[in-house]
Amino acid sequence: MKKKKKFNKINSLFIIMLVIFLIISSKLYYMQIIKGQYYKDLATVSSHKSITIEAPRGLIKDKNGIVLATEVLGYNLTYTDSTKSSKQLFATLQKVFKILDKNGESQTDNFPLKIKPYRFEFSSSDPNVVQGLKLRFLKERWIQDSILKVKFKNKKEADLTKDEKTKLNNELLKLTPEQIYNKLLNDYGVIKGISSLSIKETPELIRRYLIVKDGIKMNSFSAYKPISIATNIKEDTSLIFEQNLSELPGIKVENQPTRKYPYGQLASTVLGYISKISSADKEKYLAKGYDTSSDYVGISGIEAALESSLKGDNGEKVIQKQGKLNKEVISKKVTPGRNVQLTIDANLQYATENALNSQMKILRGLNEVQGLNVSNATRAAAVAIDIHTGGILALASMPGYNPNDFSTSQGLTDIQSKKYFNPDYEVMAKAQNKPQDIIDYMFPIDKSIKGNTTVRKDLYDYYPKYLYNYAxxxxxxxxSTFKPMTAIAGLETGVIDGESTYDDQAGYDMAGTGALSGKNWNIFATDKAQGIIKVVKALAVSSNPFFMNVGQKLREKFGDDVLAKYAWTFGLGADPKISNPSTGIELNENFGQVYNKTSMKTLSASQAIYTIEQDLSLGVGGTGSNFPQIDLYDRDGDNLIVYDGKKLSEIKVQIKNYIKDSVKNGTFSKTNYNGLFKQLIVTDPKYKGKNFTDSNLQAIVSDVNYRAVQEGHGSLSLPHNILNASIGQGMDSFTPLQMANYIATIANGGTRYKVHLVDTIKDSNGNLVSKIKPTVLTKTNLSTTTRDLVMEGMNNVTSAEGGTDGTAYEALKDFPISTGGKTGTAQFSSLDLMNKVGRGDYAWYVGYAPAKDPQIAISIVIFDGGYGSYAANVARGMYESYFRNDPRMAKYKDTFDIKIKRMD
Structure with missing residues (x-):
């Protein structure tokens, strides 16, 4: 019995082991035979890659919710380089180009090296910036390697001294665009690749392949980063590519949000534009976490100012490839950009731009008005501000541009590039039938660019600059739009009151003696004598003598700076001790200045340097003397030229610093100047072999003495400075934005607000992120009496009160809502020069409405627009839009031609 029991236990154990073995064997058979390939693929992890999912950019809306910048779904064609796709690249591109061309699509072209003729085109017209961009372009493509090998004993650039780096840069800049182009063709193997296709090679076709090869080269350190072949292709075209992807290794159709500006040029200088990250900015944006190979950034306007809000956070998709299996995992979700709502009223903006364009067209048709040339009325600006908040309701700069031109990666066309960045002034002037001598005078070769023989500069600012914000x-x-400010200073200081009179005889003694005639008597040719007038009428008729007399009284009692101290509180200039003064606007701005002695010294010194540099380079003195040409311009390589231990660059800087000191302080040492100019002549190789006599040297030094001390310093303390300033001339210069804010400050009773374009910022779900509240910059403490007198005079500018038509009466006489304002005609230059170069005076109008309870303040300027009364016509168009729903406008709806484009 015991033996049988033992046998049963062994048998049971055997059976259990057999079952386990059969189970394992079956599982192994299933895994190895039936699912063997599956697990083989699964076990073979070939790669994984991360793909960026681009975040939609935030919307930009007007105050009423009208969308001014949005995102639309676009179809982009990309190429990702790999071992497999690179072997068939040229054959693949041949098929791609054929499909693109057949369907009317454009290849992405941000490549700055152009052909026919060979040239570089960068997104800048600044010669120094262009030079820097060219050097970066060359170094990113390792063009410097051959130079380092031959001329610097194969050193690395990082190991070069400062002077050696300058020499390297100079060698690179000597390379012509054609030489660089041909080198890239060779380095990238483009000709060899195309020749294998048995197609007709044309320069245009060769460049198309070069663009792609360059993109691959620049992307070589970013694995799996696709390059753009074409952007914003039509949906039908995208479907054709989708159907042929099996024959196009590396090619992919991607859905990508694309920036769209529905109203084209409307508010272009407010909105700005976006573009791909330039090579010069790569490091900055890399540090911020941008994908510099594909991300777009704001370049100007609100797009740039609020880049951090508008730009969302990109998502990330990880693709894991395991044999033949792909698995997609979203490792980071997309966060859309925030939406920005502006204070801008899109309809008022449209009406403003339309009114400016219409008035400029009328002026160009007139060609001349009352002796002033208006044939070049091609530029203008206008601003409208809510006087109680500082919110900007309209900000127009004309001509504008279409930001959609920049929002695609296919790049600007040659025509667009020239228009925006590289205007050919000679060609443009010839198209206007300007004679060559006038072309050479108005658009001289820019001698500040070393070795330049072709690039001209617009010396008299004749042609519009589309990307420039004139506002x-x-x-x-x-x-004369400054005269209300002079009136305020006079009334607030007590040098005049509402009953003070002056006998306006249509002229003034610029020496400040008070004489009514004599050698210093300045006659205002376009004015007529007004006789005995008070401040209210002086504003209405814009009397120059009255306000010059106020300026003289201010100077006599309080000194030269008193007018400025009052103007500063209204935002017209700022104390020179303040660094970076601003209106508060989110955009880039210049900030003008009113006459004051400190700023006048700085301005006069800068002007002296400019004229002395220019005239010495021509060998012409300020008194008509002639001498050998002397070059004080800063040139590349000046720091490499050394004589007796002193660099040429240091000598030039020292001479110019001496000139500035001479202007500011009236000091002049002939010994020091003689020594410096002798050093300059000996050091600069361009004077080698030229005979500079002592007489030549003395003529140069004497001319500098005359320009710096007698003209520059001698003019600083003359009465005419404040006399001109009191009527808005001389060194007084302000932006249209500053002028609108100054008028708003008067209109609201003396509170100067920080101006702003942004109202709210919300996230993509509509949750409020921030709300801009009105911010007070200055309380001017303007007295009620002064405000009432000044506004009475300004109200009379647009009416016939007091028996005399105001200077803006014709433009606004029958407008149903009373308004106040001030016209102005500001001199560009002397009448002879203006006639010679085809320029005219600036036409200004500033104002507010309604007259008794102001809500809105405006400023308008038309370059070469003649008289301010013409700018007042634009004000009417702006008011018609702003008050379009006011009951007072209802009965005039059949009278006024109110063309408001409804955008909502």
């Missing part, structure tokens, strides 16, 4: 950047003499 925030242009510093312009305000002319």
């Amino acid at each position: 925030t950047m242009s510093l312009i003499p305000p002319g």
Whole structure:
């Protein structure tokens, strides 16, 4: 019995082991035979890659919710380089180009090296910036390697001294665009690749392949980063590519949000534009976490100012490849950009731009008005501000541009590039039938660019600059629109009151003696004598003598700076001790200045340097003397030229610093100047072999003495400075934005607000992130009496009160809502020069409405627009839009041609 029991236990154990073995065997058979390939693929992890999912950019809306900048779904064609796709690249591109061309699509072209003729085109017109961009372009493509090998004993650039780096840069800049182009063709193997396709090679076709090869080269350190072949292709075209992807290794159609500006040029200088990250900015944006190979950034306007809000956080998708299996995992979700709502009223903005364009067209048709040339009325700006908040309701700079031109990665066309960044002034002037001597005079070769023989500069600012914001950047003499400020200073200091009189005889003694005639008597040709007048009428008729007399009284009692101290509180200039003064606007701006002695010294010194540099380079003195040409311009390589231990660059800087000191302080040492100019002549190789006599040297030094001390310093303390300033001339220069804020400050009773374009910022779900509240910058303590007198005079500018038509009466006489304002005509230059170069005076108008309870303040300027009364016509168009829903406008709806484009 015991033996049988033992046998049963062994048998049971055997059976259990057999079952386990069969189970394992079956599982192994299933895994190895039936699912063997599956697990083989699963076990073979070939790669994984991360793909960026681009976040939609935030919307930009007007105050009423009208969308001014949005995102639309675009179809982009990309290429990702790999071992497999690179072997068939040229054959693949041949098929891609054929499909693109057949369907009317454009290849992405941000490559700055152009052909026919060979040239570089960068997104800048600044010669120094262009030079820097060219050097970066060359170094990113390792063009410097051959130079380092031959001329620097194969050193690395990082190991070069400062002077050696300058020499390297100079060698690179000597390379012509054609030489660089041909080298890249060779380095990238483009000709060899195309020749294998048996197609007709044309320069245009060769460049198309070069663009792609360059993109691959620049992307070589970013694995799995696709390059753009075409952007914003039509949906039908995208479907054709989708159907042919099996024959196009590396090619992919991607859905990508694309920036769209629905109203084209509307508010372009407010909105700005976006573009791909330039090579110069890569390091900055890399540090902020941007994908510099694909991300777009704001370049100007609100797009740039609020880049951190508008730009969302990109997501990330990880693709794990395990044999033949792909698995996608979203490792980071997309966060859309925040939405920005502006204070801008899109309809008022449209009406403002339309009114400016219409008035400029009328002026160009007139060609001349009352002796003033208006044939070049091609630029203008206008601003409207809510006087109780500082919110900007309209900000127009004309001509504008279409930001959609920049929002695609296919790049600007040659025509657009020239228009925006590289205007050919000679070609443009010839198209206007200007004679060559006038072309050479108006658009001289820019001698500040070393070795330049072709690039001309617009010396008299004749042609429009489309990307320039004339509303925030242009510093312009305000002319008579400054007179309310002079009135305020006079009334607040007590040098005049509402009953003070002056006998306006249409002229003034610029020496400040008070004489009514004599050698210093300045006659205002366009004015007529007004006789005995008070401040209210002086504003209405814009009397120059009255306000010059106020300026003289201010100077006699309080000194030269008193007018400035009052103007500063209204935002017209600022104390020179303040660094970076601002209106508060979110955009880039210049900030103009009113006459004061400190700023006048700095300005006069800068002007002296400019004229002395220019005239010495021509060998012409300020008194008509002639001498050998002397070059004081800063040139590349000046720091490499050394004589007796002193660099040429240091000598030039020292001479110019001496000139500045001479202007500011009236000091002049002939010994020091003689020594420096002798050093300059000996050190600079361009004077080698030229005979500079002592007489030549003395003529140069004497001319500098005359320009710096007699003209520059001698003019600083003359009465005419404040006399001109009191009527908005001389060194007074302000932006249209500053002028609108100054008028708003008067209109609201003396509170100067920080101006702003942004109202709210919300996240993509509509949750409020921030709300901009009105911010007070200055309380001017303007007395009620002064405000009432000044506004009475300004109200009379637009009416016929007091028996005399105001200077803006014709433009606004029958407008149903009473308004106040001031016209201004600011001189560009002397009448002879203006006639010679085709320029005219600036036409200004500033105002507010309604007259008795102001809500809105405006400023308008038309370059070469003649008289301010013409700018007042633009004010009417702006008011028609702003008050379009006011009951007072209802009965006039059949009278006024109110063309408001409804955008909502």
